[in-house]
Amino acid sequence: MSTAQAWLRLGTAVLATALVAGLAFWWANLDRSAAAFVGKSDTHFTLGGTPFHFVGVNMYNAAGDPAIYSCGPWMANPDEELQQWFHRAKVESGATVVRFWAFQSYTAGGTDWSALDRVMRVASKEDMKVIPVLENQWDSCTEGGIKDATWYAGAYQRPYGYPLSYRDYVRKVVERYRDNPAVFGWMLINEAESASAGGQEDPDALYGFARDMSAFVHALDTNHLVTLGVPGGAGKPGASGGHYGALHALPTIDFLTYHDYGFDDAAMPGLPVDLASPLIVSVFTQDNSWKWADGGYTQLKSRAWQTLSTNVPAGAQPYQRMGLNFVGQFTGDVYIGRVQVGTHDYTFNDGTTGGWQANSPFVLDNVPGVGINGGDALHLSVSPTEGSQISLPLPDDVQAGTPISVEVYADGPGQTNLSDSLAAALHDGANLDKPLVVDESGMVTCQPDGGRPLETPASRAAKFDAKLGAFFDQGGAGYLVWTWNPESDCSYDFTTGDPLNGVLARYAANLRGA
Known part of the structure; x- marks a missing residue:
């Protein structure tokens, strides 16, 4: 053996010894007392014997490693880079909890734990908690494919694209980190x-x-703690309607989860309101990939006609669909009268619910109880569980900035009662004496294909401000925004310098002082 080879072998041995010693020191100095773990009491979490409410972020690819697996344009390697990302999220947004993918793909089928170990070390150093998500319903970031009823009925106990079955993998990952207080809970x-x-x-x-x-x-x-990880909302087979409450009523499910998407302008979707208070109505243009909303929202006043006004957006094309979208559902009636786009009049006066006619260009989607009431007014009987939307084609001479006006009024009890809403989920949590976490909520500020932004960073921050205030006022326990991305600010991402950080940090400070 040459002298150079001997020095290289010695250096490698010293480095390995130092690494093992460092890991041993970190593990030996972890606080594994009961007070270091997150618990729950009724509808809130506890930490160190005191109530623990939090804001946090999704950093789904935190365990991405070029030597093992990555599902995203960014990854952090080694520890110092990932710790910098956690630290920035903590300092700028007040995040104390990070949700990330801990799928079998990130561990080479349960054979290489270095990436997950790194996440745990970094979280511990930053005094933050992490929620490892153990598999995906969908086929992204996993080799397991989309999960169907057959999988849930028993196939999860057999290998499914990985060397280990889901159940066997869960055993390995839980046994590895069950004494680690950096884990908030298992999803x-x-x-x-x-x-x-x-x-x-x-x-x-x-x-x-x-x-x-x-x-x-x-x-x-x-x-x-343990949770299943259902998104909430309508149309989720086996997990919406009454099934949502039944799943979370299991004594071994410790907290509820909900994904707050789609009602960007509703601070608390489904919360009972009187029609004299704001009820969001938007006018938007849509094709199959995007929509816009100008922010000119107003309230529906009970038993009083009013005119809602907005303008045709930039980029709108003839025969795209302009819609009247009622966000916030209620047990009452909505009457639509005259609609104008520039000099073009749209009226609904013959009772037709399908097809386009010269005097009846409306196309109705998911509107129960449509009928004629009061002359030329369109009468919508809005159910507690279905949304209402009317869409019509833009005229062939449409131009950006063309004024749009809609005559509308509402009648009825004026109470929202959306069975799959966030408000309903919070109600379920209160009935079950369990905390609820919004584990994903996001709004688009730009689109990778160059489409028109749906929100500016400032408008997104303002809408999240309203959402967070309503959520914690209604007894919510924790709120995680999708997604904190150190290298991009496109789509749902936010990062350093985004005004959303300031909103989150303010709530984090208030929650610490509560």
């Missing part, structure tokens, strides 16, 4: 829902999976 699936091959609901399959796996994790780990 079994991202956006869990169950449908048969024909698209029909199979709630029993998802319920059986949730019951089995949550009990399984609790048997392995007495330190950490």
Whole structure:
């Protein structure tokens, strides 16, 4: 052996010894007392014996590693870079909790834990908590494919594109980190829902999976909380309507989750309101990939005609769909009278609910109880559980800036009652004495294809300000924004310098002082 080879071998041995010693020191100095773990009491979390409310971020690719697996344009390697990202999110936005993917793909089928170990070390150093998500409902960032009723009914106990079954992988990851207080709690699936091959609901399959796996994790780990990871909202097979409450009523499911998307302008979708208070009405142009809203929202006044005004947006094309979108559903009636786009009049006066006619250009979508009432007014009976939308083609001479006006009034009890709304989910949590976390909520500020921005960073920050205020006022426990991305500010991303950071930091400070 040459002298150079000897020095190289010696240096490698010294480095390995130092690394092992460093890991041993970190592990030996972890606070693993009961007070270091997140608990729950009724509808809030606890930490160190005191209530723990939080804001945080999704950093889904935190465990990305070029030597193992990555699902995104960015990754952090080594520790120092990831710690810088966690530190920036903590300092700028007040984040104390980070949600990330801990799928089998990030561990080379349960054989290489270095990437997940790095996330745990960094979280511990920054005094932050992480929520590892153990698998995806969808086929992104995983080799497991889309999960269907067959998978939830028992296939999760067999290998499914990986060397390990889901159940065996969960055993390995939970046993590895069950004594680590950096873990906030375990999330079994991202956006869990169950449908048969024909698209029909199979709630029993998802319920059986949730019951089995949550009990399984609790048997392995007495330190950490467990949740299933359903997104909430309507149209989630096996996980919406009454199934949402039933899943979270399981004694081994410790907290509820909800994804707050789609109602950007509603601070608390589904919250009972009187029609004399703001009810959001938007006028937008849509094709199959985008929509805009000018922010000129107003309230519907009970039993009083009013005119809503806005303008045709830049980029609108003839025969695209302009819509009247009622965000915030209520048990009452809405009457639509005259609609004008520039000099073009649109009226609905013959009772037709389909097809376009010269005097009836409206196309109705998901509007129950449509009928004629009061002459030329369109009468919509809005149900508690269905949205209402009217769309019509823009005229062939449409130009950006053309004024749009809509005559409208509302009648009825004026109470929202959206069964799959965030407000309803919070109500479920209160009835079950369990905390609720919004584990994803995002708004688009730009589009990778160069489409028109839906929000400016400032308008997004203002809308999140309203959402966070309403959420915590209604008893919410934690709110995680999608997604903190150190290298991009496009689509749902936000990063250093975004005004959303200031909003989150203010709520974080208020929650610490609560």
